[in-house]
Amino acid sequence: MGFRLLGSALAIDLGTANTRVWARNGQPVVRQASAVAYIAGRGRHVAVGAEARDLAQRQAQNIDIVEPVRRGAIADFGATVAMLRVYLRQAMAQRSVFSPAAVVSAPVETTGVAYRALRDALRAAGLSRVYPLPKSLAAAVGAGLPLDHPESVLVIDLGAGVTEIAVVARGMVTAGYSMAFGxxxxxxxxxxxxxxxxxxxxxxxxxxxxxxxxxxxxxxxxxxxxxxxxxxxxxxxxxxxxxxxxxxxxxxxxxxxxxxxxxx
The missing domain is CATH 3.90.640.10 (ATPase, substrate binding domain, subdomain 4)
Known part of the structure:
Protein backbone atom coordinates (compact mmCIF):
# COMPACT_ATOMS: atom_id res chain seq x y z
CA MET A 1 0.00 0.00 0.00
CA GLY A 2 2.96 2.28 0.44
CA PHE A 3 1.70 3.80 3.72
CA ARG A 4 5.09 2.95 5.28
CA LEU A 5 6.30 6.22 3.72
CA LEU A 6 4.05 8.12 6.10
CA GLY A 7 5.78 6.82 9.24
CA SER A 8 2.69 5.94 11.28
CA ALA A 9 2.09 2.69 13.11
CA LEU A 10 -0.97 1.59 11.16
CA ALA A 11 -2.91 2.59 8.07
CA ILE A 12 -6.66 2.10 7.90
CA ASP A 13 -9.13 2.20 5.03
CA LEU A 14 -12.68 2.12 6.37
CA GLY A 15 -14.75 1.31 3.29
CA THR A 16 -18.39 0.74 2.50
CA ALA A 17 -17.83 -2.94 1.69
CA ASN A 18 -14.49 -3.76 3.30
CA THR A 19 -12.17 -2.48 6.02
CA ARG A 20 -8.43 -2.94 5.62
CA VAL A 21 -5.53 -2.36 7.98
CA TRP A 22 -1.85 -2.23 7.07
CA ALA A 23 1.20 -2.43 9.32
CA ARG A 24 3.91 0.23 9.23
CA ASN A 25 5.97 -1.82 6.75
CA GLY A 26 3.09 -1.73 4.29
CA GLN A 27 2.02 -5.33 4.85
CA PRO A 28 -1.75 -5.93 5.07
CA VAL A 29 -2.73 -7.37 8.45
CA VAL A 30 -6.54 -7.15 8.27
CA ARG A 31 -8.93 -7.36 5.32
CA GLN A 32 -12.50 -7.88 6.44
CA ALA A 33 -16.04 -7.01 5.44
CA SER A 34 -17.54 -3.84 6.92
CA ALA A 35 -20.43 -5.60 8.64
CA VAL A 36 -21.63 -6.34 12.19
CA ALA A 37 -24.17 -8.93 13.31
CA TYR A 38 -26.32 -8.23 16.38
CA ILE A 39 -28.75 -10.35 18.36
CA ALA A 40 -32.11 -8.81 17.46
CA GLY A 41 -33.43 -6.51 20.14
CA ARG A 42 -30.48 -6.94 22.49
CA GLY A 43 -27.88 -4.60 21.06
CA ARG A 44 -25.05 -7.10 21.54
CA HIS A 45 -22.89 -7.96 18.56
CA VAL A 46 -22.09 -11.62 17.92
CA ALA A 47 -19.97 -11.41 14.78
CA VAL A 48 -18.17 -8.96 12.52
CA GLY A 49 -16.73 -9.08 9.04
CA ALA A 50 -17.01 -12.24 6.95
CA GLU A 51 -18.82 -14.07 9.76
CA ALA A 52 -21.50 -11.37 9.85
CA ARG A 53 -21.87 -11.48 6.05
CA ASP A 54 -22.22 -15.27 6.23
CA LEU A 55 -25.03 -14.93 8.77
CA ALA A 56 -26.74 -12.46 6.45
CA GLN A 57 -26.51 -14.81 3.46
CA ARG A 58 -27.87 -17.69 5.55
CA GLN A 59 -30.68 -15.43 6.78
CA ALA A 60 -30.01 -16.46 10.37
CA GLN A 61 -32.97 -16.00 12.69
CA ASN A 62 -32.96 -13.33 15.41
CA ILE A 63 -29.91 -11.70 13.87
CA ASP A 64 -29.75 -8.13 12.59
CA ILE A 65 -26.97 -7.24 10.16
CA VAL A 66 -25.64 -3.68 10.21
CA GLU A 67 -23.39 -2.22 7.53
CA PRO A 68 -21.93 0.69 9.50
CA VAL A 69 -20.39 2.57 6.57
CA ARG A 70 -22.49 3.88 3.70
CA ARG A 71 -21.20 5.83 0.75
CA GLY A 72 -17.86 6.26 2.49
CA ALA A 73 -19.26 7.82 5.68
CA ILE A 74 -20.09 6.38 9.09
CA ALA A 75 -23.80 5.60 9.26
CA ASP A 76 -23.84 3.72 12.59
CA PHE A 77 -21.29 4.99 15.11
CA GLY A 78 -21.73 2.20 17.67
CA ALA A 79 -21.43 -0.58 15.09
CA THR A 80 -18.36 1.09 13.58
CA VAL A 81 -16.62 1.21 16.97
CA ALA A 82 -17.52 -2.41 17.75
CA MET A 83 -16.15 -3.55 14.40
CA LEU A 84 -12.96 -1.47 14.60
CA ARG A 85 -12.16 -2.77 18.09
CA VAL A 86 -12.11 -6.31 16.73
CA TYR A 87 -10.00 -5.40 13.72
CA LEU A 88 -7.51 -3.38 15.77
CA ARG A 89 -7.10 -6.31 18.16
CA GLN A 90 -6.36 -8.53 15.16
CA ALA A 91 -3.81 -6.03 13.87
CA MET A 92 -2.19 -5.67 17.29
CA ALA A 93 -1.93 -9.45 17.68
CA GLN A 94 0.47 -9.52 14.73
CA ARG A 95 2.77 -6.87 16.20
CA SER A 96 5.18 -7.14 19.11
CA VAL A 97 4.93 -3.40 19.79
CA PHE A 98 1.83 -1.35 19.16
CA SER A 99 1.74 2.39 18.85
CA PRO A 100 -1.83 3.67 19.09
CA ALA A 101 -1.64 5.91 16.03
CA ALA A 102 -2.87 5.49 12.48
CA VAL A 103 -3.19 7.14 9.12
CA VAL A 104 -6.77 6.82 7.89
CA SER A 105 -7.89 7.40 4.33
CA ALA A 106 -10.83 9.77 3.89
CA PRO A 107 -12.80 11.02 0.87
CA VAL A 108 -11.32 14.20 -0.56
CA GLU A 109 -14.59 16.07 0.06
CA THR A 110 -15.17 14.79 3.59
CA THR A 111 -17.16 17.31 5.64
CA GLY A 112 -16.02 18.40 9.08
CA VAL A 113 -18.89 16.47 10.66
CA ALA A 114 -18.06 13.27 8.75
CA TYR A 115 -14.36 13.52 9.58
CA ARG A 116 -15.04 14.09 13.28
CA ALA A 117 -17.28 11.00 13.32
CA LEU A 118 -14.48 8.99 11.71
CA ARG A 119 -11.85 10.34 14.11
CA ASP A 120 -14.04 9.80 17.17
CA ALA A 121 -14.89 6.23 16.13
CA LEU A 122 -11.21 5.36 15.71
CA ARG A 123 -10.35 6.90 19.06
CA ALA A 124 -13.21 5.07 20.77
CA ALA A 125 -11.90 1.84 19.22
CA GLY A 126 -8.51 2.34 20.85
CA LEU A 127 -6.40 4.79 18.85
CA SER A 128 -5.04 7.96 20.44
CA ARG A 129 -3.81 9.70 17.29
CA VAL A 130 -5.52 9.78 13.90
CA TYR A 131 -4.01 11.38 10.80
CA PRO A 132 -6.31 11.83 7.78
CA LEU A 133 -5.07 11.19 4.24
CA PRO A 134 -7.14 11.80 1.07
CA LYS A 135 -8.19 8.47 -0.43
CA SER A 136 -7.03 9.52 -3.89
CA LEU A 137 -3.55 10.31 -2.56
CA ALA A 138 -3.48 6.97 -0.73
CA ALA A 139 -4.46 5.26 -4.00
CA ALA A 140 -1.63 7.03 -5.82
CA VAL A 141 0.85 5.85 -3.19
CA GLY A 142 -0.53 2.32 -3.37
CA ALA A 143 -0.20 2.31 -7.16
CA GLY A 144 3.47 3.22 -6.84
CA LEU A 145 3.14 6.64 -8.44
CA PRO A 146 6.05 8.99 -7.64
CA LEU A 147 4.78 11.74 -5.37
CA ASP A 148 7.67 14.14 -5.90
CA HIS A 149 7.13 14.66 -9.64
CA PRO A 150 5.62 17.91 -10.92
CA GLU A 151 3.58 16.15 -13.61
CA SER A 152 -0.13 15.88 -12.84
CA VAL A 153 -1.71 12.45 -12.69
CA LEU A 154 -5.42 11.64 -12.81
CA VAL A 155 -6.34 9.14 -10.09
CA ILE A 156 -9.69 7.33 -10.07
CA ASP A 157 -10.36 5.16 -7.03
CA LEU A 158 -13.58 3.17 -7.53
CA GLY A 159 -14.82 1.95 -4.16
CA ALA A 160 -17.97 0.07 -3.26
CA GLY A 161 -19.98 3.18 -2.40
CA VAL A 162 -17.83 6.17 -3.35
CA THR A 163 -15.51 6.96 -6.25
CA GLU A 164 -12.64 9.38 -5.70
CA ILE A 165 -11.55 11.36 -8.76
CA ALA A 166 -8.52 13.57 -8.28
CA VAL A 167 -5.58 15.22 -9.97
CA VAL A 168 -2.39 14.60 -7.99
CA ALA A 169 0.92 16.46 -8.36
CA ARG A 170 3.90 16.90 -6.02
CA GLY A 171 2.25 14.82 -3.34
CA MET A 172 -0.86 16.98 -3.21
CA VAL A 173 -4.41 16.77 -4.50
CA THR A 174 -4.74 19.79 -6.79
CA ALA A 175 -8.31 19.02 -7.83
CA GLY A 176 -10.65 16.42 -6.47
CA TYR A 177 -14.21 15.20 -6.30
CA SER A 178 -15.97 12.51 -4.24
CA MET A 179 -18.75 10.88 -6.24
CA ALA A 180 -21.57 8.91 -4.60
CA PHE A 181 -21.10 6.06 -7.06
CA GLY A 182 -19.32 2.75 -6.73
Whole structure:
Protein backbone atom coordinates (compact mmCIF):
# COMPACT_ATOMS: atom_id res chain seq x y z
CA MET A 1 0.00 0.00 0.00
CA GLY A 2 2.96 2.28 0.44
CA PHE A 3 1.70 3.80 3.72
CA ARG A 4 5.09 2.95 5.28
CA LEU A 5 6.30 6.22 3.72
CA LEU A 6 4.05 8.12 6.10
CA GLY A 7 5.78 6.82 9.24
CA SER A 8 2.69 5.94 11.28
CA ALA A 9 2.09 2.69 13.11
CA LEU A 10 -0.97 1.59 11.16
CA ALA A 11 -2.91 2.59 8.07
CA ILE A 12 -6.66 2.10 7.90
CA ASP A 13 -9.13 2.20 5.03
CA LEU A 14 -12.68 2.12 6.37
CA GLY A 15 -14.75 1.31 3.29
CA THR A 16 -18.39 0.74 2.50
CA ALA A 17 -17.83 -2.94 1.69
CA ASN A 18 -14.49 -3.76 3.30
CA THR A 19 -12.17 -2.48 6.02
CA ARG A 20 -8.43 -2.94 5.62
CA VAL A 21 -5.53 -2.36 7.98
CA TRP A 22 -1.85 -2.23 7.07
CA ALA A 23 1.20 -2.43 9.32
CA ARG A 24 3.91 0.23 9.23
CA ASN A 25 5.97 -1.82 6.75
CA GLY A 26 3.09 -1.73 4.29
CA GLN A 27 2.02 -5.33 4.85
CA PRO A 28 -1.75 -5.93 5.07
CA VAL A 29 -2.73 -7.37 8.45
CA VAL A 30 -6.54 -7.15 8.27
CA ARG A 31 -8.93 -7.36 5.32
CA GLN A 32 -12.50 -7.88 6.44
CA ALA A 33 -16.04 -7.01 5.44
CA SER A 34 -17.54 -3.84 6.92
CA ALA A 35 -20.43 -5.60 8.64
CA VAL A 36 -21.63 -6.34 12.19
CA ALA A 37 -24.17 -8.93 13.31
CA TYR A 38 -26.32 -8.23 16.38
CA ILE A 39 -28.75 -10.35 18.36
CA ALA A 40 -32.11 -8.81 17.46
CA GLY A 41 -33.43 -6.51 20.14
CA ARG A 42 -30.48 -6.94 22.49
CA GLY A 43 -27.88 -4.60 21.06
CA ARG A 44 -25.05 -7.10 21.54
CA HIS A 45 -22.89 -7.96 18.56
CA VAL A 46 -22.09 -11.62 17.92
CA ALA A 47 -19.97 -11.41 14.78
CA VAL A 48 -18.17 -8.96 12.52
CA GLY A 49 -16.73 -9.08 9.04
CA ALA A 50 -17.01 -12.24 6.95
CA GLU A 51 -18.82 -14.07 9.76
CA ALA A 52 -21.50 -11.37 9.85
CA ARG A 53 -21.87 -11.48 6.05
CA ASP A 54 -22.22 -15.27 6.23
CA LEU A 55 -25.03 -14.93 8.77
CA ALA A 56 -26.74 -12.46 6.45
CA GLN A 57 -26.51 -14.81 3.46
CA ARG A 58 -27.87 -17.69 5.55
CA GLN A 59 -30.68 -15.43 6.78
CA ALA A 60 -30.01 -16.46 10.37
CA GLN A 61 -32.97 -16.00 12.69
CA ASN A 62 -32.96 -13.33 15.41
CA ILE A 63 -29.91 -11.70 13.87
CA ASP A 64 -29.75 -8.13 12.59
CA ILE A 65 -26.97 -7.24 10.16
CA VAL A 66 -25.64 -3.68 10.21
CA GLU A 67 -23.39 -2.22 7.53
CA PRO A 68 -21.93 0.69 9.50
CA VAL A 69 -20.39 2.57 6.57
CA ARG A 70 -22.49 3.88 3.70
CA ARG A 71 -21.20 5.83 0.75
CA GLY A 72 -17.86 6.26 2.49
CA ALA A 73 -19.26 7.82 5.68
CA ILE A 74 -20.09 6.38 9.09
CA ALA A 75 -23.80 5.60 9.26
CA ASP A 76 -23.84 3.72 12.59
CA PHE A 77 -21.29 4.99 15.11
CA GLY A 78 -21.73 2.20 17.67
CA ALA A 79 -21.43 -0.58 15.09
CA THR A 80 -18.36 1.09 13.58
CA VAL A 81 -16.62 1.21 16.97
CA ALA A 82 -17.52 -2.41 17.75
CA MET A 83 -16.15 -3.55 14.40
CA LEU A 84 -12.96 -1.47 14.60
CA ARG A 85 -12.16 -2.77 18.09
CA VAL A 86 -12.11 -6.31 16.73
CA TYR A 87 -10.00 -5.40 13.72
CA LEU A 88 -7.51 -3.38 15.77
CA ARG A 89 -7.10 -6.31 18.16
CA GLN A 90 -6.36 -8.53 15.16
CA ALA A 91 -3.81 -6.03 13.87
CA MET A 92 -2.19 -5.67 17.29
CA ALA A 93 -1.93 -9.45 17.68
CA GLN A 94 0.47 -9.52 14.73
CA ARG A 95 2.77 -6.87 16.20
CA SER A 96 5.18 -7.14 19.11
CA VAL A 97 4.93 -3.40 19.79
CA PHE A 98 1.83 -1.35 19.16
CA SER A 99 1.74 2.39 18.85
CA PRO A 100 -1.83 3.67 19.09
CA ALA A 101 -1.64 5.91 16.03
CA ALA A 102 -2.87 5.49 12.48
CA VAL A 103 -3.19 7.14 9.12
CA VAL A 104 -6.77 6.82 7.89
CA SER A 105 -7.89 7.40 4.33
CA ALA A 106 -10.83 9.77 3.89
CA PRO A 107 -12.80 11.02 0.87
CA VAL A 108 -11.32 14.20 -0.56
CA GLU A 109 -14.59 16.07 0.06
CA THR A 110 -15.17 14.79 3.59
CA THR A 111 -17.16 17.31 5.64
CA GLY A 112 -16.02 18.40 9.08
CA VAL A 113 -18.89 16.47 10.66
CA ALA A 114 -18.06 13.27 8.75
CA TYR A 115 -14.36 13.52 9.58
CA ARG A 116 -15.04 14.09 13.28
CA ALA A 117 -17.28 11.00 13.32
CA LEU A 118 -14.48 8.99 11.71
CA ARG A 119 -11.85 10.34 14.11
CA ASP A 120 -14.04 9.80 17.17
CA ALA A 121 -14.89 6.23 16.13
CA LEU A 122 -11.21 5.36 15.71
CA ARG A 123 -10.35 6.90 19.06
CA ALA A 124 -13.21 5.07 20.77
CA ALA A 125 -11.90 1.84 19.22
CA GLY A 126 -8.51 2.34 20.85
CA LEU A 127 -6.40 4.79 18.85
CA SER A 128 -5.04 7.96 20.44
CA ARG A 129 -3.81 9.70 17.29
CA VAL A 130 -5.52 9.78 13.90
CA TYR A 131 -4.01 11.38 10.80
CA PRO A 132 -6.31 11.83 7.78
CA LEU A 133 -5.07 11.19 4.24
CA PRO A 134 -7.14 11.80 1.07
CA LYS A 135 -8.19 8.47 -0.43
CA SER A 136 -7.03 9.52 -3.89
CA LEU A 137 -3.55 10.31 -2.56
CA ALA A 138 -3.48 6.97 -0.73
CA ALA A 139 -4.46 5.26 -4.00
CA ALA A 140 -1.63 7.03 -5.82
CA VAL A 141 0.85 5.85 -3.19
CA GLY A 142 -0.53 2.32 -3.37
CA ALA A 143 -0.20 2.31 -7.16
CA GLY A 144 3.47 3.22 -6.84
CA LEU A 145 3.14 6.64 -8.44
CA PRO A 146 6.05 8.99 -7.64
CA LEU A 147 4.78 11.74 -5.37
CA ASP A 148 7.67 14.14 -5.90
CA HIS A 149 7.13 14.66 -9.64
CA PRO A 150 5.62 17.91 -10.92
CA GLU A 151 3.58 16.15 -13.61
CA SER A 152 -0.13 15.88 -12.84
CA VAL A 153 -1.71 12.45 -12.69
CA LEU A 154 -5.42 11.64 -12.81
CA VAL A 155 -6.34 9.14 -10.09
CA ILE A 156 -9.69 7.33 -10.07
CA ASP A 157 -10.36 5.16 -7.03
CA LEU A 158 -13.58 3.17 -7.53
CA GLY A 159 -14.82 1.95 -4.16
CA ALA A 160 -17.97 0.07 -3.26
CA GLY A 161 -19.98 3.18 -2.40
CA VAL A 162 -17.83 6.17 -3.35
CA THR A 163 -15.51 6.96 -6.25
CA GLU A 164 -12.64 9.38 -5.70
CA ILE A 165 -11.55 11.36 -8.76
CA ALA A 166 -8.52 13.57 -8.28
CA VAL A 167 -5.58 15.22 -9.97
CA VAL A 168 -2.39 14.60 -7.99
CA ALA A 169 0.92 16.46 -8.36
CA ARG A 170 3.90 16.90 -6.02
CA GLY A 171 2.25 14.82 -3.34
CA MET A 172 -0.86 16.98 -3.21
CA VAL A 173 -4.41 16.77 -4.50
CA THR A 174 -4.74 19.79 -6.79
CA ALA A 175 -8.31 19.02 -7.83
CA GLY A 176 -10.65 16.42 -6.47
CA TYR A 177 -14.21 15.20 -6.30
CA SER A 178 -15.97 12.51 -4.24
CA MET A 179 -18.75 10.88 -6.24
CA ALA A 180 -21.57 8.91 -4.60
CA PHE A 181 -21.10 6.06 -7.06
CA GLY A 182 -19.32 2.75 -6.73
CA UNK A 183 -19.27 -0.98 -7.20
CA UNK A 184 -22.66 -1.44 -5.55
CA UNK A 185 -24.20 0.69 -8.31
CA UNK A 186 -22.64 -1.55 -10.96
CA UNK A 187 -24.01 -4.59 -9.11
CA UNK A 188 -27.46 -3.03 -9.14
CA UNK A 189 -27.22 -2.28 -12.88
CA UNK A 190 -26.46 -5.96 -13.50
CA UNK A 191 -29.36 -7.03 -11.27
CA UNK A 192 -31.85 -4.76 -13.04
CA UNK A 193 -30.72 -5.86 -16.50
CA UNK A 194 -30.93 -9.59 -15.76
CA UNK A 195 -34.35 -9.20 -14.15
CA UNK A 196 -35.64 -7.19 -17.12
CA UNK A 197 -34.22 -9.42 -19.87
CA UNK A 198 -34.28 -13.00 -18.56
CA UNK A 199 -36.38 -12.74 -15.39
CA UNK A 200 -33.45 -13.65 -13.19
CA UNK A 201 -33.54 -12.17 -9.69
CA UNK A 202 -30.05 -12.15 -8.18
CA UNK A 203 -28.85 -11.40 -4.68
CA UNK A 204 -26.28 -8.61 -4.35
CA UNK A 205 -23.35 -11.03 -3.85
CA UNK A 206 -24.40 -13.03 -6.92
CA UNK A 207 -24.67 -9.86 -9.02
CA UNK A 208 -21.22 -8.81 -7.82
CA UNK A 209 -19.81 -12.18 -8.92
CA UNK A 210 -21.34 -11.75 -12.40
CA UNK A 211 -19.91 -8.22 -12.60
CA UNK A 212 -16.43 -9.48 -11.75
CA UNK A 213 -16.68 -12.28 -14.31
CA UNK A 214 -17.69 -9.80 -17.00
CA UNK A 215 -15.00 -7.33 -16.02
CA UNK A 216 -12.32 -10.01 -16.18
CA UNK A 217 -13.40 -11.59 -19.44
CA UNK A 218 -10.94 -11.91 -22.31
CA UNK A 219 -11.96 -9.32 -24.97
CA UNK A 220 -11.62 -12.05 -27.59
CA UNK A 221 -14.37 -13.99 -25.82
CA UNK A 222 -16.63 -11.03 -25.10
CA UNK A 223 -19.38 -12.27 -27.40
CA UNK A 224 -19.55 -15.68 -25.75
CA UNK A 225 -22.71 -16.65 -23.94
CA UNK A 226 -22.72 -16.72 -20.14
CA UNK A 227 -24.90 -19.45 -18.68
CA UNK A 228 -26.40 -18.21 -15.43
CA UNK A 229 -29.00 -20.98 -15.17
CA UNK A 230 -27.38 -22.28 -11.99
CA UNK A 231 -28.51 -19.03 -10.31
CA UNK A 232 -32.07 -19.32 -11.62
CA UNK A 233 -35.02 -21.30 -10.20
CA UNK A 234 -35.17 -24.99 -11.27
CA UNK A 235 -36.12 -25.39 -14.91
CA UNK A 236 -35.38 -21.79 -15.86
CA UNK A 237 -32.70 -21.18 -18.49
CA UNK A 238 -30.81 -17.89 -18.16
CA UNK A 239 -28.19 -17.13 -20.78
CA UNK A 240 -26.76 -13.76 -21.78
CA UNK A 241 -23.71 -12.68 -23.72
CA UNK A 242 -20.72 -11.19 -21.97
CA UNK A 243 -20.78 -8.32 -24.47
CA UNK A 244 -24.36 -7.46 -23.44
CA UNK A 245 -23.39 -7.22 -19.79
CA UNK A 246 -20.22 -5.31 -20.66
CA UNK A 247 -22.45 -2.77 -22.39
CA UNK A 248 -24.62 -2.53 -19.27
CA UNK A 249 -21.54 -1.78 -17.16
CA UNK A 250 -20.22 0.73 -19.69
CA UNK A 251 -23.52 2.62 -19.64
CA UNK A 252 -23.58 2.63 -15.84
CA UNK A 253 -20.05 4.07 -15.80
CA UNK A 254 -20.88 7.03 -18.05
CA UNK A 255 -21.53 9.48 -15.14
CA UNK A 256 -18.13 8.58 -13.70
CA UNK A 257 -16.41 9.19 -17.04
CA UNK A 258 -18.18 12.55 -17.41
CA UNK A 259 -17.07 13.59 -13.93
CA UNK A 260 -13.48 12.54 -14.62
CA UNK A 261 -13.41 14.65 -17.80
CA UNK A 262 -14.86 17.59 -15.90
CA UNK A 263 -12.22 17.25 -13.16
CA UNK A 264 -9.33 17.48 -15.62
Missing amino acids: GVDLDEAVRRYLWRTVGLQLSRPAAEDVKIRVGAVDPALAGNSMDLSALAPPGVEAKVSASELAGVLAEALEPLVDQALWTV
